[in-house]
Amino acid sequence: MRFETSTIKDIAKALGLSTSTVSRALRDRYEISEETKKLVLAYAEKVNYRANPIARSLKERRSYSIGIIVSEIANNFFSQVINGIESIAYDRGYHVIITQTHESHKQEKLNVEHLASRSIDGLLIALSSETQDINYLRDLYAKGLPIVFFDRVPEDFETHKVIANNFKGAFDATEHLILSGKKTIAHLTNSENLSITKERLKGYQAALAKYHIEFKPELVKYCQHGGMHNAELETAVQELIPHKPDGIFISSDRLTTGCIMALKKTNPEIAHRIAIAGFTNSNLVELFSPSLTSVKQPAFEMGQVATELLISMIEAKRPVTEFETKILNTELVRMQKALGNRFL
Amino acid sequence: MRFETSTIKDIAKALGLSTSTVSRALRDRYEISEETKKLVLAYAEKVNYRANPIARSLKERRSYSIGIIVSEIANNFFSQVINGIESIAYDRGYHVIITQTHESHKQEKLNVEHLASRSIDGLLIALSSETQDINYLRDLYAKGLPIVFFDRVPEDFETHKVIANNFKGAFDATEHLILSGKKTIAHLTNSENLSITKERLKGYQAALAKYHIEFKPELVKYCQHGGMHNAELETAVQELIPHKPDGIFISSDRLTTGCIMALKKTNPEIAHRIAIAGFTNSNLVELFSPSLTSVKQPAFEMGQVATELLISMIEAKRPVTEFETKILNTELVRMQKALGNRFL
């Protein structure tokens, strides 16, 4: 049970033309007489002709589709990035295939392979927190698959990248905690593999340094799986508590919400006495209790920029050799001492 | 700059066989000698052969792709449904193309057309809150495109549907409010067009009736755009306040969070005195203040069931004429009188 549409052949037959002429009229290519073009266009309109993208793809050896790899779409940061990607992609005639790693390296690799076998024209990827080995990406890239990284980018991979100003975002958040009088500021963060982890750690350290606060490694907890497992988060929080932090700077969306959740669950008595500043693009922060200061990334814009770069690579006539790393500014949204959090 | 892979032809040439033989060996079809099959398979493995899905699609006149239409992916309910869809689809060899309506009928139509022109094999759709006219879907369906509705389904459309037990979910939530002593229970809900709106209204009414509470139409507020615009929500809340509700039953994810947000913004003094029970699949409810009672839908399962039904339609030998409407149970998660909400 398949549904049929009219093809170029049908139009050609109906109009007594050849398929080539019809094709040319439709694509507005080459020199073709105004007259025939109008004729064809009118008839195509009438029968509601839609070019078969599959045939076109086969012929042109490209699919007009872009693969996307994120940790999970149920994460405001990533869903906003995706919205940005789509806003550009659809305009330029591409559709997108979204896949999720759930922070698993294995899944990431599987997804990339799936996408590659679907003959995508290009790939937009934010690495999973588990990922260390990206040789499989290098192989594909070497074979000619355009790749643009965003958010979580590898260090030694020559291609376009789009990231937030993680250093500054982390610095601002930490400084904010310091300026609100916090003395013992912990740092809960993602897997050490990730670029964002490193950059945000540096921003945290720089803020401490600026105010002459000693950096204590025991105040930094890493979550290898990016907080995908509750146990992971709860352990991290448990290990932090004995050091009596009065502030925590958290480095990702998932971790931020997860950490508050864990705090409330395991240490409800102090949950409201620890100030929290964290990276998150959740649009529900205003509802959270305890409330928090958040670092928002320009997610939508990040998606747009990454997509533009990717499409420029896909459509480049000659291999691209000049690459850029775009750095977008974050925004610090200070905690609101709202009614719901009087006792803070 | 395109990247090349080996094709069936290459294999045939290298092995001195015909393409038909290679194809048969690869697809394990027909009768083919064990020997040649092994030979081909081994060689294919060696050169890492991947069948070109585009060529296959062209030949078989199907794309092995499923279109999905939801309001927005940045909504836990829908992102969970999508996860459910993917879990089945990928296993069965389909990939999915996700599109968002942002509750706009125009966008919905645009998306459907886009997907249809991408020659999807089937469509999974939850209608936008604005949608009233679904004739364009009927046309496609009549032409042979399999469609399965989930969550927001039309009344008069003969096909498979998967929904939650909206009546019971609404009844339970409302009853919960009543049993916690609330007397004036308002109902904030979605556009009147939607099936879920009607069913949940009925559940709300039934619960009131059971406890002999008079149903007052002025306590019901509809949001035509499903709460996509803040103004819409704030107006609705403003109109509700004069009736002094001590409880509100809210009928969707977006509205639930939006309503709390609006309450906190415009009427902070009473925000914590109004008990809230609402449909939401947010995994962050535990963080919300004021806290609330939530009705959770089996979103993941809904995605799975819908996909199974859709694939069964796609792969059916003869046109399907027997349709089912699967109804899945919701779960009531009672408000936790947690630390963060002492003053409730």
Next chain:
DNA sequence: AAAAACTGTGCAAACGTTCCCAAAAACGTC
């Protein structure tokens, strides 16, 4: 007035598969 250049069109091949049909090979039977 013939040669050259340009226009608009059609023919046919190609993209990588699948699959019908027929041919070839292998086997069994008398």
Next chain:
DNA sequence: GACGTTTTTGGGAACGTTTGCACAGTTTTT
């Protein structure tokens, strides 16, 4: 060893496009 039957293989068309090339018709150049 001739014949029929079964198994295995190859040829080639088809899916719906795009596009290089050729060719006819028209216009320009010399």
